Amino acid sequence: MGDLVESLAFKNNRQILLVVLDGLGGVPRNGKTELESSWMPNLNRLAANSSLGLMHPVEPGVTPGSGPAHIALFGYDPVELRVGRGVLEALGIGFDVRPGDVCFRANLATIDSAGRVRDRRAARIPTAQSAPLCERLQAKIRRIEDVEVIVRPGIEHRFVVVLRGPGLSDAICESDPLHDGEPPLEVKPADIDATRTARIANEFIRRCGEELAAEPQANYVLLRGPALLPHIPSMAERFRLNPACIAAYPMYRGLAKLVGMRILDAGDTWETELAALQRHRDEHDFFFFHIKDLDKAGENGDFERKQELLEQLDEELVTRLEALKFDVLCITGDHSTPALLGGHSWHPVPLLIHSSYCWPQGGALEFGERACGRGILGTRRSRELMTLLLAHGLKLKKFGA
Amino acid sequence: MGDLVESLAFKNNRQILLVVLDGLGGVPRNGKTELESSWMPNLNRLAANSSLGLMHPVEPGVTPGSGPAHIALFGYDPVELRVGRGVLEALGIGFDVRPGDVCFRANLATIDSAGRVRDRRAARIPTAQSAPLCERLQAKIRRIEDVEVIVRPGIEHRFVVVLRGPGLSDAICESDPLHDGEPPLEVKPADIDATRTARIANEFIRRCGEELAAEPQANYVLLRGPALLPHIPSMAERFRLNPACIAAYPMYRGLAKLVGMRILDAGDTWETELAALQRHRDEHDFFFFHIKDLDKAGENGDFERKQELLEQLDEELVTRLEALKFDVLCITGDHSTPALLGGHSWHPVPLLIHSSYCWPQGGALEFGERACGRGILGTRRSRELMTLLLAHGLKLKKFGA
Numbered sequence: 001m002g003d004l005v006e007s008l009a010f011k012n013n014r015q016i017l018l019v020v021l022d023g024l025g026g027v028p029r030n031g032k033t034e035l036e037s038s039w040m041p042n043l044n045r046l047a048a049n050s051s052l053g054l055m056h057p058v059e060p061g062v063t064p065g066s067g068p069a070h071i072a073l074f075g076y077d078p079v080e081l082r083v084g085r086g087v088l089e090a091l092g093i094g095f096d097v098r099p100g101d102v103c104f105r106a107n108l109a110t111i112d113s114a115g116r117v118r119d120r121r122a123a124r125i126p127t128a129q130s131a132p133l134c135e136r137l138q139a140k141i142r143r144i145e146d147v148e149v150i151v152r153p154g155i156e157h158r159f160v161v162v163l164r165g166p167g168l169s170d171a172i173c174e175s176d177p178l179h180d181g182e183p184p185l186e187v188k189p190a191d192i193d194a195t196r197t198a199r200i201a202n203e204f205i206r207r208c209g210e211e212l213a214a215e216p217q218a219n220y221v222l223l224r225g226p227a228l229l230p231h232i233p234s235m236a237e238r239f240r241l242n243p244a245c246i247a248a249y250p251m252y253r254g255l256a257k258l259v260g261m262r263i264l265d266a267g268d269t270w271e272t273e274l275a276a277l278q279r280h281r282d283e284h285d286f287f288f289f290h291i292k293d294l295d296k297a298g299e300n301g302d303f304e305r306k307q308e309l310l311e312q313l314d315e316e317l318v319t320r321l322e323a324l325k326f327d328v329l330c331i332t333g334d335h336s337t338p339a340l341l342g343g344h345s346w347h348p349v350p351l352l353i354h355s356s357y358c359w360p361q362g363g364a365l366e367f368g369e370r371a372c373g374r375g376i377l378g379t380r381r382s383r384e385l386m387t388l389l390l391a392h393g394l395k396l397k398k399f400g401a
Numbered sequence: 402m403g404d405l406v407e408s409l410a411f412k413n414n415r416q417i418l419l420v421v422l423d424g425l426g427g428v429p430r431n432g433k434t435e436l437e438s439s440w441m442p443n444l445n446r447l448a449a450n451s452s453l454g455l456m457h458p459v460e461p462g463v464t465p466g467s468g469p470a471h472i473a474l475f476g477y478d479p480v481e482l483r484v485g486r487g488v489l490e491a492l493g494i495g496f497d498v499r500p501g502d503v504c505f506r507a508n509l510a511t512i513d514s515a516g517r518v519r520d521r522r523a524a525r526i527p528t529a530q531s532a533p534l535c536e537r538l539q540a541k542i543r544r545i546e547d548v549e550v551i552v553r554p555g556i557e558h559r560f561v562v563v564l565r566g567p568g569l570s571d572a573i574c575e576s577d578p579l580h581d582g583e584p585p586l587e588v589k590p591a592d593i594d595a596t597r598t599a600r601i602a603n604e605f606i607r608r609c610g611e612e613l614a615a616e617p618q619a620n621y622v623l624l625r626g627p628a629l630l631p632h633i634p635s636m637a638e639r640f641r642l643n644p645a646c647i648a649a650y651p652m653y654r655g656l657a658k659l660v661g662m663r664i665l666d667a668g669d670t671w672e673t674e675l676a677a678l679q680r681h682r683d684e685h686d687f688f689f690f691h692i693k694d695l696d697k698a699g700e701n702g703d704f705e706r707k708q709e710l711l712e713q714l715d716e717e718l719v720t721r722l723e724a725l726k727f728d729v730l731c732i733t734g735d736h737s738t739p740a741l742l743g744g745h746s747w748h749p750v751p752l753l754i755h756s757s758y759c760w761p762q763g764g765a766l767e768f769g770e771r772a773c774g775r776g777i778l779g780t781r782r783s784r785e786l787m788t789l790l791l792a793h794g795l796k797l798k799k800f801g802a
Contacts, residue, residue, distance in 0.1 A: 027757075031763065033760075060781060060789055061785070061788030062409065063798075066801075068800055082801065340757070341758065346792040373760070373776075374775065
């Protein structure tokens with residue numbers, strides 16, 4: 001599938017705007033979902049003039065994390081192309097991951113005198129205390145053998161470790177024993193090529209232990225989720241696009257960067273994101289425009305807040321996005337985050353594609369899960385979206401004669 | 402796909418009830434199918450509060466036998482995982498097939514003095530006469546070389562032969578020449594490892610011929626459809642379920658046993674099946690509940706009888722199944738058996754999933770083929786059903802971070 005589209009894609013001047021409302025879909029409460037029960041005159045009018053559908057982020061029934069969900073929206077197979085935990089964590093704090101880097105999610109932890117982990121999270125040490133400790137570790141440990149060591153603080157006990165150097169491997173085990181009361185694990189290589197990386201990781205842990213020995217709580221570190229940045233052919237290579245990303249959260253900027261998007265400085269509100277889009281309107285033929293807020297409301301199980309945000313989005317954003325007159329305007333989500341479930345879910349996500357070449361259903365159609373389920377685009381996989389957007393942008397040659 | 406779901410499945414206390422109405426779907430007569438023209442207030446009410454869809458048992462256009470149709474419902478790929486004819490025949494008479502057994506469908510046949518098959522079905526000898534002959538064969542032939550030989554009577558000329566012993570193979574040919582007037586075939590091995598099995602099969606046929614020589618009609622046997630029980634990872638292994646089967650017919654109990662279900666003693670009526678479900682309600686997190694009757698009416702081409710049974714099911718079963726308050730209730734079929742066709746068909750099968758997390762369509766929706774075709778679940782493959790049921794049971798971890 002990917003190969004076919006790549007062989008057909010060509011460059012033209014038409015522009016595509018992909019608006020991703022993170023956590024868009026929901027589940028009914030008293031018969032209606034968050035979307036269905038919101039007052040959204042603008043989105044509903046747009047829906048009546050667009051092609052609608054639903055998308056399974058990965059497979060029917062599978063609930064995705066943000067990584068696979070976005071990878072699929074960008075036109076990649078999220079099952080084949082797995083972005084490891086360590087890389088996602090590094091992207092999440094805005095770290096500029098490079099090919100060959102091995103990234104870890106790391107924990108500050110408490111170890112007792114017998115060498116057993118007493119608390120895998122160092123009593124959830126506050127960020128104000130953990131960040132200086134990470135800076136101290138970075139100051140003391142800059143290099144092990146021929147490998148650069150990068151330490152970056154995160155939230156509370158969490159931080160990120162990156163090993164940068166030639167010939168590193170992520171085929172190594174974690175040091176986290178996963179249960180308090182057990183000694184940390186030695187980092188072991190899964191194959192011969194990973195021997196040196198495992199040795200360096202163990203040496204890093206040992207030196208952190210030395211450095212933190214006098215700390216009351218955070219006197220040790222655990223390394224988790226080792227992951228190498230996978231090789232990913234860029235969207236430019238695959239789809240002949242010149243893509244840009246507008247996102248307030250580092251994780252999404254990081255994912256966009258993985259597929260070769262230019263990351264625009266977009267601030268951290270809808271207003272600043274919209275301003276960035278207006279400012280750069282003519283510089284790219286593809287924009288990924290990410291809005292985080294709905295997902296947070298869903299994660300918090302806050303049905304009313306999600307509704308409120310949808311109505312606000314409808315009022316403040318939709319007509320202004322339309323006014324930019326992109327040739328193709330797509331509004332969808334990366335995954336559903338129903339307030340009723342308080343987290344990501346497997347439910348397929350509403351999809352709206354507006355262009356001069358869509359098949360609008362007209363009438364009093366609304367932009368809701370069930371209206372989209374009756375939509376002309378049917379229910380498909382998110383990874384198929386890019387092909388549809390390129391088609392609507394007239395960016396795909398005819399297949400065969 | 403299978404691998405992905407397996408890697409995400411985990412155990413919790415939520416319970417799933419999968420109700421399989423064998424041969425559920427139909428084809429319109431005077432504009433309405435059996436389902437669409439039945440008076441089913443309970444099923445229609447449930448449908449209005451559930452997610453609906455259609456399922457292709459195997460592929461669009463492919464009519465399945467009961468074996469592949471159920472294998473797919475249980476979450477396995479029915480094209481990859483083929484259960485051979487011999488094994489299905491053995492399961493159909495309630496024989497307890499074990500790994501390594503080679504099973505045959507066998508025929509009592511008539512052979513003439515020149516050694517040609519005169520009647521491949523021994524004039525469809527009545528069961529009352531054929532069963533004692535099978536018992537006689539079993540009494541005389543208990544072992545060939547180091548292999549146990551098991552002979553079990555079936556209906557009329559049909560019976561089952563099982564070879565049980567180490568190192569047997571099903572890579573052997575049938576002895577059935579497929580046309581009257583030709584000599585029976587020698588059983589030949591398809592590869593070197595099957596040499597011994599072929600020899601034993603030929604010896605079995607020879608001894609049966611000796612034993613039956615004096616019979617007027619059934620003086621010979623033909624061996625057909627040799628099949629080894631395939632290795633099948635259980636539903637427990639794959640989906641972390643503790644599954645149980647309630648089915649009145651041996652074939653379906655046999656298929657359920659293949660995937661590791663516990664077979665509950667369920668009698669042979671709806672009432673006894675329902676009583677078994679009520680009795681064991683708390684012992685399992687997954688129940689496969691099979692109702693055979695619709696299929697028989699369809700096979701007989703009896704549209705009215707199928708309608709009558711649907712109305713009876715609606716009245717006698719639906720509310721009592723609902724009253725058991727499973728977290729996930731699914732009602733579907735293994736395949737369609739339209740009365741108009743008098744047999745299994747390729748038509749996709751109506752699907753209903755009820756849980757706290759479904760997307761009901763509300764209104765005056767009915768549980769019929771065309772209403773399901775407009776359903777939010779779309780039209781998918783039966784093998785995807787298990788993923789959806791696990792999802793609705795919150796039994797799948799998030800994929801990726």
